[in-house]
Amino acid sequence: MALLFLCSLAGSCFAEDYDQLFRASNDLMAQGDLAGAVTLLNQVPAPVAGGDAGAFVSSRMQVARIHAAENDLDRATASCQEVLKLFPDNNEARNFVAALDALRKPRWHTILADILRFLPSLAKGTLMTLLLVLCTMLVSPLGGLLIALGRISTLRPVSGLCWFIIWFFRGTPLLLQLFFIYYGLPAFGITLPPLTAAVIGLGLNYSAYLGEIIRGAIQSIDHGQMEAAKAIGMSYGQAMRRIIIPQTYKRLMPPVGNEFIALIKDTALVSTIAMVELMRSADQLFNTYFNITALALAAVIYLVLTTIFTFIFEKIEYRAGIYEHR
Amino acid sequence: MNTVSQPLLRLENITKRFKELIAVNGVCLDVPLGEKLVIIGPSGSGKSTLLRSINLLEKIDEGSIQFEGREVGYVMRNGTRHLDHSQAISALRAEIGMVFQHFHLFPHMTVLGNVMEGPLTVQRKPAAEARAIAVDMLVKVGLPDKSDVFPATLSGGQKQRVAIARALAMRPKLMLFDEPTSALDPELVGEVFDAIHTLADEGMTMVIVTHHMGFARELADRVVFMESGNFLAQGTPAEVFGSGQDNERIRGFLNRLL
Ligand SMILES: Nc1ncnc2c1ncn2[C@@H]1O[C@H](COP(=O)(O)OP(=O)(O)O)[C@@H](O)[C@H]1O
Numbered sequence: 150m151a152l153l154f155l156c157s158l159a160g161s162c163f164a165e166d167y168d169q170l171f172r173a174s175n176d177l178m179a180q181g182d183l184a185g186a187v188t189l190l191n192q193v194p195a196p197v198a199g200g201d202a203g204a205f206v207s208s209r210m211q212v213a214r215i216h217a218a219e220n221d222l223d224r225a226t227a228s229c230q231e232v233l234k235l236f237p238d239n240n241e242a243r244n245f246v247a248a249l250d251a252l253r254k255p256r257w258h259t260i261l262a263d264i265l266r267f268l269p270s271l272a273k274g275t276l277m278t279l280l281l282v283l284c285t286m287l288v289s290p291l292g293g294l295l296i297a298l299g300r301i302s303t304l305r306p307v308s309g310l311c312w313f314i315i316w317f318f319r320g321t322p323l324l325l326q327l328f329f330i331y332y333g334l335p336a337f338g339i340t341l342p343p344l345t346a347a348v349i350g351l352g353l354n355y356s357a358y359l360g361e362i363i364r365g366a367i368q369s370i371d372h373g374q375m376e377a378a379k380a381i382g383m384s385y386g387q388a389m390r391r392i393i394i395p396q397t398y399k400r401l402m403p404p405v406g407n408e409f410i411a412l413i414k415d416t417a418l419v420s421t422i423a424m425v426e427l428m429r430s431a432d433q434l435f436n437t438y439f440n441i442t443a444l445a446l447a448a449v450i451y452l453v454l455t456t457i458f459t460f461i462f463e464k465i466e467y468r469a470g471i472y473e474h475r
Numbered sequence: 476m477n478t479v480s481q482p483l484l485r486l487e488n489i490t491k492r493f494k495e496l497i498a499v500n501g502v503c504l505d506v507p508l509g510e511k512l513v514i515i516g517p518s519g520s521g522k523s524t525l526l527r528s529i530n531l532l533e534k535i536d537e538g539s540i541q542f543e544g545r546e547v548g549y550v551m552r553n554g555t556r557h558l559d560h561s562q563a564i565s566a567l568r569a570e571i572g573m574v575f576q577h578f579h580l581f582p583h584m585t586v587l588g589n590v591m592e593g594p595l596t597v598q599r600k601p602a603a604e605a606r607a608i609a610v611d612m613l614v615k616v617g618l619p620d621k622s623d624v625f626p627a628t629l630s631g632g633q634k635q636r637v638a639i640a641r642a643l644a645m646r647p648k649l650m651l652f653d654e655p656t657s658a659l660d661p662e663l664v665g666e667v668f669d670a671i672h673t674l675a676d677e678g679m680t681m682v683i684v685t686h687h688m689g690f691a692r693e694l695a696d697r698v699v700f701m702e703s704g705n706f707l708a709q710g711t712p713a714e715v716f717g718s719g720q721d722n723e724r725i726r727g728f729l730n731r732l733l
C-alpha cells in the first residue's frame with residue numbers, strides 16, 4: 150500500500166527533483182522493505198536525454214549496496230555495470246565491483262593466508278610441546294619402572310612409599326599438581342622455571358601411571374620364568390633385567406602408547422603455568438585476531454602428532470613381540 | 476679331608492610345610508656322586524617340593540642341606556633359621572641344574588640365547604666362549620640346527636631338550652629333573668629320555684621325578700617311593716618294581732601306572 154502511494158508520488162516529481170524519491174526509498178529501507186526500495190530507485194532513468202547523471206549513479210550504487218547487503222553479489226555487480234556502461238571511469242562503481250569480486254573469491258584463499266600468518270608461532274609452540282612430550286617420555290618410564298619395582302619389593306617402607314606416590318599422583322588433578330609445583334613451591338623457598346616445573350609435574354604424574362602399568366605387566370609374566378632364571382643362578386636383579394622386564398615390552402606397548410597419546414594432549418595444561426606451547430600459542434592468536442583458524446590449525450597439529458606417535462608405537466609393539474611369531 | 480664315601484648331596488630331616496599341610500615330612504637322603512636317583516610316587520606326595528627345596532626355590536622349615544660336604548642355604552641368626560645371603564644361594568643354584576615339567580624357556584631369546592644366558596650373565600664369560608659352550612650343549616641334545624630360532628617354533632620335545640642344554644651349559648654337578656616328560660605328547664618322550672641317557676652315560680649325578688616306570692627301571696641306580704611327604708620305600712629298581720614288592724600301597728600305585 151505504502152509502495153503504491155510512493156510510486157505515484159515518485160511519478161509525480163519525475164525528472165525534476167529526486168530528493169523525494171531517495172528519501173522515500175530510505176524510509177522503505179528503514180522499514181525493512183528492501184525490495185520496494187530497489188524498485189523505487191531503479192525508476193531513476195538513465196541520463197540519455199539530458200537526465201540527472203548524479204541521481205542515476207547514486208540510485209544504482211544504492212541498489213548495488215542493498216543487493217550486496219543481501220549477499221546477492223551478482224545483482225549488486227549488475228547494478229554497478231549499469232553505471233559503468235555509461236560512465237566507464239566512475240571510480241565508485243569500479244571499486245565496488247572489485248570489492249564484490251574479492252568477496253566472490255573462494256574462502257580457502259583467506260584461510261590459506263591465515264594459516265601462513267599463524268604457522269610460525271604455532272610451529273614454535275609445537276616445538277615446545279614436543280620438547281615437553283619427549284622429556285616426559287624419557288623420564289616417566291624410568292620413574293615408572295622404579296615405582297613398579299618398589300611396589301613389588303618385599304621391603305615394606307619401599308613398597309609403602311611407592312604406593313603413596315601412586316595414590317597421590319593418580320588421585321589428584323594434574324592441573325592442581327602443576328599449580329602446586331609452580332605457584333605453591335615458592336612458598337617453601339623453591340622457585341622453579343616454568344619448563345622445569347612442567348617436566349617435574351608431567352614426569353611425576355606419568356611415572357605414577359606408568360608405574361602401575363609396568364607393575365601389572367611384570368606380574369603378568371609366568372612365575373616359571375623367574376624360577377628358571379633363578380635355577381641357573383641368576384640374582385633377582387639379573388632375572389628382572391634379562392628375563393622378566395624384556396618380556397613385558399610387548400604387553401606394555403598398547404597401554405603405554407595410550408598414556409603417551411594422552412600426554413601429548415595433557416601438555417596443553419602447562420599453558421596455565423606460563424609455558425607457551427602449542428595450546429597457548431593458538432590461544433594467543435585467537436585472542437589477538439578473533440580467528441578460529443588458529444584453533445583449528447592447532448587441532449590439526451595435535452592430530453598429526455598423535456597420529457605419528459600411534460604409528461610409531463604400533464611399529465614398536467610389533468617388533469617387541471616378534472619372538473612370538475611362528 | 477673328606478672321605479671318598481662323602482655324598483655329593485645330603486638331606487637331613489627336611490621338613491616343608493604350607494600352612495597346615497606338611498608337604499615334606501622329615502626326609503633324609505644321601506646322593507653319592509654319579510648316582511641316578513629316581514623318585515616316584517602319587518601326585519601331591521611332595522616330590523616337586525623336595526626337588527625345589529634342594530636348590531632353594533622352596534625355603535624349608537626344618538632340616539639341613541649339605542652339598543659337597545658343606546652346609547648350604549641357611550644360616551642361624553639369633554636362634555632362628557634364615558636363608559643365606561642371595562649371592563651364596565645363587566652360587567649354589569649355579570652348581571645345580573634344574574629341568575622343569577613346563578620347560579620355562581625364555582621366549583624372548585633364541586635357542587642359542589637361552590643356552591648362552593647362564594654362562595654369559597651368571598658366569599660372566601665372554602660372549603664367544605658362552606656361545607661355544609652353548610653350541611656344544613645343543614649338539615649334545617641333538618639340536619645344533621635350531622640355534623637361531625625362537626622357542627615358540629619348537630615342539631615340546633625340542634623345548635625340553637633346549638631346557639636341558641640350558642641347565643648343562645652351567646656345568647652343574649647335580650641335575651634335578653621334575654617330571655621332564657609329563658607335558659609331552661607320548662611320541663616326543665623318547666627324544667628327551669635319550670638326552671637324559673646320554674647325560675647319565677657321562678656320569679652326571681641326577682635326581683629324577685618321573686611317572687615312566689620303564690625309564691626309571693632302565694636308568695635308576697636307586698628308586699625312592701614317596702607318599703604324603705615321606706619315603707615309604709627305597710631300593711634298586713628290581714627291589715622296588717620287582718615281584719618281591721610286598722608293600723600294598725606301592726603295588727597299587729605301580730599297578731595303576733602299568
Ligand atoms: N606353593 C604352595 N602353596 C601351598 N601348597 C603347596 C604349594 N606347593 C605345593 N603345595 C602342596 O604341597 C603338596 C605337595 O606338592 P608337590 O610337591 O607339588 O607334589 P608332587 O610334585 O609330588 O605332585 C601338595 O599337597 C600341594 O598341594
Ligand SMILES: [Mg+2]
Pocket residue numbers: 522523524653654
Ligand atoms: Mg610335581
